[in-house]
Amino acid sequence: MKAKQVSVFLENKSGRLNEVAQILGEAGINISAFTVADTSDFGVLRLIVSEPEKAYSVLKENQFSARTTDVVLANSPNRPGALSKMLKILNAEGVFIEYLYAFTMNEETAVIVIRPTNIDKCIASLEKNRDALLSNNNYKL
Structure with a gap:
């Protein structure tokens, strides 16, 4: 089935992944799956979540570079x-x-x-x- 994935671009800095998890948790969004691909300067966090549009919105509100992808x-x-x-x-x-x-x-x-x-x-x-x-x-x- 077709689904929406949320991708978040993260600087390779300590604590950034936890910030995303905390923001989504506080918004009541469940993370079903995730993967991280990284380079020396940044990473791409890809997530399957319970509410992808809401996740996108709360991440943008918190100054994260995010997008949704089919x-x-x-x-x-x-x-x-x-x-x-x-x-x-x-x-x-x-x-x-x-x-x-x-x-x-x-x-x-x-x-x-x-x-x-x-x-x-x-x-x-x-x-x-x-x-x-x-x-x-x-x-x-």
């Missing part, structure tokens, strides 16, 4: 080979992935956060190949 969330079996199978299908369908990250829901299910260059093509490819992905159990978009 991503695809796909449930996958949490077992060896499931990610490879999904990526092989997307590659065969010509879906280019800018980046992805994942988090586990429980012992059986993982959620893959995918940022493809073409959201609609990615969703259509996953739906078209649902049966192949279902052979790993628990797949749903």
